[in-house]
Amino acid sequence: MITCELCGEETSGRYLCERHAVALAKGLAALPDLHAELAAHLVPARRGMAEYTAAAPPGPRSPLNEDVLDLAGPHGHMAAVVESWREDVQRVRWPERSAPPRTGLAAACRWLGMEVEWIAARYPAAGDLAREVxxxxxxALSIVGDPAPQRQRLGTCVAVDGEGVVCGAVITRLPGQSRVQCRWCSYVYESERDWLLLLHFQAKEAA
Known part of the structure; x- marks a missing residue:
């Protein structure tokens, strides 16, 4: 008889009970936002026009937070762990396929999130995966604080495609985040001009 690897509850042959499967899905969904929030702790706080534009303060900058760098840097522990789990789940589920390319933390979390039901039911290492997540x-929460900061709605994306169509997807950011990528069209808001354009067109819509 297989029971939940985390609490020992009888699960009719599943490796995770329903409660812990849901918790795993929530943890995977939370990691990309926590990763983005950690990036704000790598360098000193920035100031900006209307809280959106990013301008580095004058004078010497504080040293990087090495704990944050180890956890959430470009090749940090967080991305490496989640991507290795994504590779292993695919290896077990589809052994005939080659290893997937590493495309970053958010993509790996999204992929694993879509496979949580299979993981809970069929993946023998489901408990270890959940514990590591x-x-x-x-x-991450020990650095950014618990509860994690909530995303702020900035408005709708004003990027225009090659046919002149405005994206219009909702743009959100975490407090202090100075670089935001639209999750629909992938346009990046980073420069002062980007933020001013976004603010300008939100104001026109409101008027």
Whole structure:
């Protein structure tokens, strides 16, 4: 008889009970936002026009936070752990396929999130995967604070495609985040001009 690897509850042959499967899905969904929030702790706080534009303060900058760099840097522990789990789940589920390319933390979390039901029912290492996801979440929260900051709605994306169509997807950011990528069209808001354009067109819509 297989029971939940985390709580021992009888699960009719599943490796995770329903409660812990849901918790795993929530943890995977939380990691990309926590990763983005951690990036704000790598360098000193920035100031900006209307809280959107990013301008580095004058004078010497504080040293990088090495704990944050180890966890959430370009080749940090958080991305490496989640991407390795994504590779292993695919290896077990589709052994005939080659290893997937590493495309970053957010993509790996999204992929694993879509496979949570299969993981809970069929993946023998489901408990270890869940534990590592929650350890990453706790490590991030120990730096950014618990509860994690909530995303702020900035308005709708004003990027225009090659046919002159405005994207219009909702743009959100975490407090202090100075670089935001539209999740629909992938346009990046980063420069002062980007933020001013976004603010300008939101104001025109409101008028």
């Amino acid at each position: 929650w350890e990453l979440e706790r490590a």
